[in-house]
Amino acid sequence: MSSHPHNVLPWVVRRTRLPLLSMRCVDCRSESATTGEGKFRVNANGKLLDVWLLARCVSCDRTTKLAVHERTPVRSFDPAELHGYTVNDPELVASRLLDPLLARRCHFTLDWTGAWRLDTPSAWPDVAWPVQVEVTFQHPVPVRPDRLIAHGLGLSRPEVLRRIKCDIPLRRPTNSGFAFTVMAAD
Numbered sequence: 487m488s489s490h491p492h493n494v495l496p497w498v499v500r501r502t503r504l505p506l507l508s509m510r511c512v513d514c515r516s517e518s519a520t521t522g523e524g525k526f527r528v529n530a531n532g533k534l535l536d537v538w539l540l541a542r543c544v545s546c547d548r549t550t551k552l553a554v555h556e557r558t559p560v561r562s563f564d565p566a567e568l569h570g571y572t573v574n575d576p577e578l579v580a581s582r583l584l585d586p587l588l589a590r591r592c593h594f595t596l597d598w599t600g601a602w603r604l605d606t607p608s609a610w611p612d613v614a615w616p617v618q619v620e621v622t623f624q625h626p627v628p629v630r631p632d633r634l635i636a637h638g639l640g641l642s643r644p645e646v647l648r649r650i651k652c653d654i655p656l657r658r659p660t661n662s663g664f665a666f667t668v669m670a671a672d
């Protein structure tokens with residue numbers, strides 16, 4: 487059962503697959519790479535470990551190694567994490583790929599096109615206007631609130647701007663939870 491009061495509708499943004507990586511291929515100049523199913527490479531050098539997440543160009547298949555850990559003492563790893571790297575644990579792949587530090591260090595941005603969905607309650611409840619909606623993010627998918635709301639409510643964007651009261655800017659992409667109020671149509 488939901489813990490929300492009945493007049494607050496919960497919306498959830500979820501990842502449906504791993505996003506692509508926007509990064510320029512040094513061979514073919516393509517701008518898009520994928521981690522596919524997700525594969526790590528671990529290399530031991532004495533007591534130091536390198537861990538990479540592998541990405542390949544979607545056009546020419548050239549492989550790029552994204553450094554997750556560089557020359558890191560073996561003993562500083564949590565054994566469960568280390569095991570996750572050796573078995574290509576999908577949750578670990580997702581958490582490393584979505585870590586903004588990795589993107590910054592390896593100079594890529596995430597392309598979320600087609601890699602997420604919005605879950606809304608199936609029926610619009612029979613409640614008094616105005617209606618409150620609370621949006622939570624299961625994964626940090628950057629969305630423009632005005633587009634998300636238009637999609638979720640089946641409204642045009644001018645109508646969203648007219649009928650929505652929101653405590654954050656509607657046109658600026660966000661990936662953290664927010665709430666808004668839908669006013670009745672005139």
Ligand SMILES: [Zn+2]
Pocket residue numbers: 511512513514515516543544545546547548
């Ligand atoms: Zn390429």
